[in-house]
Amino acid sequence: MNTFAEENYLKAILSLSIQGEELVSTNSIATELNTSAASVSDMLKKLQEKKLIIYKKYKGVALNKQGKSIAVNILRKHRLWETFLVKKLDFNWDEVHDVAEQLEHIKSEELIDKLDSFLYYPKFDPHGEVIPTKEGTIPQTDRVLLSEIEENTNGIVLGVSLDETSFLQYLNKLKIEIGTEIQIFDRIDFDKSVNISINNKKQNISNEVAKHLLIKNK
Amino acid sequence: MNTFAEENYLKAILSLSIQGEELVSTNSIATELNTSAASVSDMLKKLQEKKLIIYKKYKGVALNKQGKSIAVNILRKHRLWETFLVKKLDFNWDEVHDVAEQLEHIKSEELIDKLDSFLYYPKFDPHGEVIPTKEGTIPQTDRVLLSEIEENTNGIVLGVSLDETSFLQYLNKLKIEIGTEIQIFDRIDFDKSVNISINNKKQNISNEVAKHLLIKNK
DNA sequence: AAATAAATTTAGATATATCTAAAAATAAAT
DNA sequence: ATTTATTTTTAGATATATCTAAATTTATTT
Ligand SMILES: [Mn+2]
Ligand SMILES: [Mn+2]
Ligand SMILES: [Mn+2]
Ligand SMILES: [Mn+2]
Numbered sequence: 001m002n003t004f005a006e007e008n009y010l011k012a013i014l015s016l017s018i019q020g021e022e023l024v025s026t027n028s029i030a031t032e033l034n035t036s037a038a039s040v041s042d043m044l045k046k047l048q049e050k051k052l053i054i055y056k057k058y059k060g061v062a063l064n065k066q067g068k069s070i071a072v073n074i075l076r077k078h079r080l081w082e083t084f085l086v087k088k089l090d091f092n093w094d095e096v097h098d099v100a101e102q103l104e105h106i107k108s109e110e111l112i113d114k115l116d117s118f119l120y121y122p123k124f125d126p127h128g129e130v131i132p133t134k135e136g137t138i139p140q141t142d143r144v145l146l147s148e149i150e151e152n153t154n155g156i157v158l159g160v161s162l163d164e165t166s167f168l169q170y171l172n173k174l175k176i177e178i179g180t181e182i183q184i185f186d187r188i189d190f191d192k193s194v195n196i197s198i199n200n201k202k203q204n205i206s207n208e209v210a211k212h213l214l215i216k217n218k
Numbered sequence: 219m220n221t222f223a224e225e226n227y228l229k230a231i232l233s234l235s236i237q238g239e240e241l242v243s244t245n246s247i248a249t250e251l252n253t254s255a256a257s258v259s260d261m262l263k264k265l266q267e268k269k270l271i272i273y274k275k276y277k278g279v280a281l282n283k284q285g286k287s288i289a290v291n292i293l294r295k296h297r298l299w300e301t302f303l304v305k306k307l308d309f310n311w312d313e314v315h316d317v318a319e320q321l322e323h324i325k326s327e328e329l330i331d332k333l334d335s336f337l338y339y340p341k342f343d344p345h346g347e348v349i350p351t352k353e354g355t356i357p358q359t360d361r362v363l364l365s366e367i368e369e370n371t372n373g374i375v376l377g378v379s380l381d382e383t384s385f386l387q388y389l390n391k392l393k394i395e396i397g398t399e400i401q402i403f404d405r406i407d408f409d410k411s412v413n414i415s416i417n418n419k420k421q422n423i424s425n426e427v428a429k430h431l432l433i434k435n436k
Numbered sequence: 437a438a439a440t441a442a443a444t445t446t447a448g449a450t451a452t453a454t455c456t457a458a459a460a461a462t463a464a465a466t
Numbered sequence: 467a468t469t470t471a472t473t474t475t476t477a478g479a480t481a482t483a484t485c486t487a488a489a490t491t492t493a494t495t496t
Contacts, residue, residue: 114307
């Protein structure tokens, strides 16, 4: 049985791997978890001993099979709970992340099975993020980040890759939500911002925001 | 913010107070929480410093106003979660206690408010135990324990005062559930067991079981 | 290649929550 | 009222998870 802290570290490593880091660095984990690099080193040693990661001092860390399985399961629980909170308890999409951070650590396989069934086996969470299967796979989707999308195309927002309150409330203000149709014009070289229009209203989206918008071309 | 351990100690003290101990003893807390008397002493010192209990060394402990408020709130959360698990997720009444032990520690007032609303403000949990109000009061009921009920009367089982799996599964076997009508004949002096009948079938109920059955006379 | 900077790990502390064994206080028995 | 037994507390360890500051390794400049 793993502690909350161990589970959070495994989830952080998974998240950084998905974002593209092959060998995840100590510092990026520290940033992700708002803790010190020293604490990360301590915990990596411990996870290494528990045989959940492949860790080479000064080089970086990756999840091994068992570590990945645990991390994906936490992610599954996180997203199922978020779905429950929005679909059943009427929370808004920008209010659920912090509570899900707690609920994801509840230990009961039967609970999650029944929650999944109660929600009619959802495929996506309230942020459009894909929910991993009970078997531990993360279904692949054909979404592209707005920060990397081709210029002069049309698309539809299918999700966000970040579920922090401040980000989601900013999207609310920009009138960007799941299902919003957008036209993509061009990307500015200088700051990597993107010019788009929503309902024929032109606007400029910063790279910081564009990096977290999942778009499907149409 | 209190730790899980602190919350569990406060809840244990509340539970023992309700069961009749005016000054709760170190040993009874140790038994209730399956821990050592030494650990209890350590924690009582800590809760004393946090001003949540009234503690006199070697004498015993009681909750103060703030400690009671916290404990009642944990009990409320425990029973609301149990209700959710049975009513919405189709758990049986003998399967929910352990998961509720985890869920009761989730910190979010809004979550509990919304859960309460989602369940249509239930007054009793799946074991017939009364759910404390948001304001922190425990509504009084006129139930009597089978171990203390008057002889030669009729009654109906409205609840149990213990929600451990082994006890509830034994009740399932005895065909005793909430709503079961029983006739009470007499109480045996020697072992305080009670002779009753259910559907005209006579049986003898041990004091250990009778102590946890909440009956309403009719 | 050597010097400097950045990233990472280790050393040494602190805080929480446990435990066993020993000491102290209280209760019960003689 | 002593002695004995029980209950409770303290002393001293262990385990987890953090931190800051110092040491070490790796990467970048000059
Ligand atoms: Mn978490
Ligand atoms: Mn999400
Ligand atoms: Mn608990
Ligand atoms: Mn209950």
